[in-house]
Amino acid sequence: MPLQLNKTPVYVKGTAEMWVRDIATGDFIGYSNKIDTSNFTSSVNAGEIRAGLGAPVAINIPDSATFTGEVTANDFSLEARQLATGGRLGYNGTAPVMETITATDTALKVTGTPVAAYGEPSDAETYACFVGNDGVNYGVDPKTKVVQGFTAKAGEKYCVRYFVELASAQELTIPTQFNPTVANVTIKMAVYGAQGGSAMNGSRVGNLFIVIPRAQFINGDVGVNGSQTEAATTPWSFSALAYDEADVTCSECALDNSVLGYMVYVPCGTDAATRAVKALAIVGGIITVKQGETAQTPVFYVMEDNEVVTPNYSDLTFAVGEGGHAEVGAHTGVITGSTEGSTTITVTVTAKPTLTATANVTVTSAD
Numbered sequence: 001m002p003l004q005l006n007k008t009p010v011y012v013k014g015t016a017e018m019w020v021r022d023i024a025t026g027d028f029i030g031y032s033n034k035i036d037t038s039n040f041t042s043s044v045n046a047g048e049i050r051a052g053l054g055a056p057v058a059i060n061i062p063d064s065a066t067f068t069g070e071v072t073a074n075d076f077s078l079e080a081r082q083l084a085t086g087g088r089l090g091y092n093g094t095a096p097v098m099e100t101i102t103a104t105d106t107a108l109k110v111t112g113t114p115v116a117a118y119g120e121p122s123d124a125e126t127y128a129c130f131v132g133n134d135g136v137n138y139g140v141d142p143k144t145k146v147v148q149g150f151t152a153k154a155g156e157k158y159c160v161r162y163f164v165e166l167a168s169a170q171e172l173t174i175p176t177q178f179n180p181t182v183a184n185v186t187i188k189m190a191v192y193g194a195q196g197g198s199a200m201n202g203s204r205v206g207n208l209f210i211v212i213p214r215a216q217f218i219n220g221d222v223g224v225n226g227s228q229t230e231a232a233t234t235p236w237s238f239s240a241l242a243y244d245e246a247d248v249t250c251s252e253c254a255l256d257n258s259v260l261g262y263m264v265y266v267p268c269g270t271d272a273a274t275r276a277v278k279a280l281a282i283v284g285g286i287i288t289v290k291q292g293e294t295a296q297t298p299v300f301y302v303m304e305d306n307e308v309v310t311p312n313y314s315d316l317t318f319a320v321g322e323g324g325h326a327e328v329g330a331h332t333g334v335i336t337g338s339t340e341g342s343t344t345i346t347v348t349v350t351a352k353p354t355l356t357a358t359a360n361v362t363v364t365s366a367d
Helices: 078-085
Strands: 010-021 028-032 035-045 048-050 057-060 063-073 093-102 129-131 157-166 182-194 202-216 238-240 262-267 277-282 286-290 294-296 299-303 316-320 326-328 334-337 341-349 352-364
Touching: 010 035, 010 063, 010 202, 028 078, 035 182, 063 182, 063 202, 277 341, 277 352, 286 294, 286 334, 316 326, 326 341, 334 352
Parallel strands: 286 352
Antiparallel strands: 010 028, 010 182, 035 063, 048 057, 063 238, 093 157, 129 157, 182 202, 202 238, 202 262, 277 299, 294 334, 316 341, 326 334, 341 352
């Protein structure tokens, strides 16, 4: 398509959101609006073919295309770490608890239900249990809840540490064999333009959406920074996989291809959907419809680069002319024949009242 030379330049800076959706269900399985850094890169191998005297490059045949995203968020997310490893993420995790118990006799009995700590056999007769600060594992009977091998003094208070399952505790299982999740990823980035009294004044003019239909979270980093001065971050990095379902060109030469991703620029404002429309085109001459039957107004957008696009009819307003020979849906463009005769249908871009087109309509007998 020809380039519009006086097109207003735009600038991209800052990442607003990242959405991760399950391919099968479409449900959200990851989300962050606390992204600190993001960098999307692509590469392709030139694939040189050399021929002739001196072996010059006769042609470059591209191959091995890649598209990757390096994304880091400043919040902490177990969901992102689950995507990177393919591990299981759920609730009812095991955690240590401490409680103060006042001995009534020589035995101590905990109030919670003891379970095995991670790495301990779940069928053991006793589970790990500590009293005070001596570091000795006295053990606790999971059935009676009585601390084993410890003699208490009636009336004294003891700090007891053991393990229980907590319903609200999230647990991520990190497998020995990582199986990174493949999901649908959308990145929203801010777009600015030079506006105002000075060309240096930038205002938000739109959003850039980077959509990866098949993204695999290949980073594999589930590490946590435990620094006293730096907060732990979350990597959401991924690599795009070929999306074969996008291949709708059959065997047309040079276009028979899958895709790695899409970039979509959406301008801000109430007229965003129609801002780049420069004209309306109505296909054909006279629209003919029988009494009592319907016909769709065949209207199309002509864009700034002369591309013809099917409109969203809700962004248009349709009005019928004089004579009462037909009716038309105000935002559907569906014409219904009433009485025999001729009239007109005027189509207007709602957000651009001066952008109109008119079609002639003839209503014929129902016979």
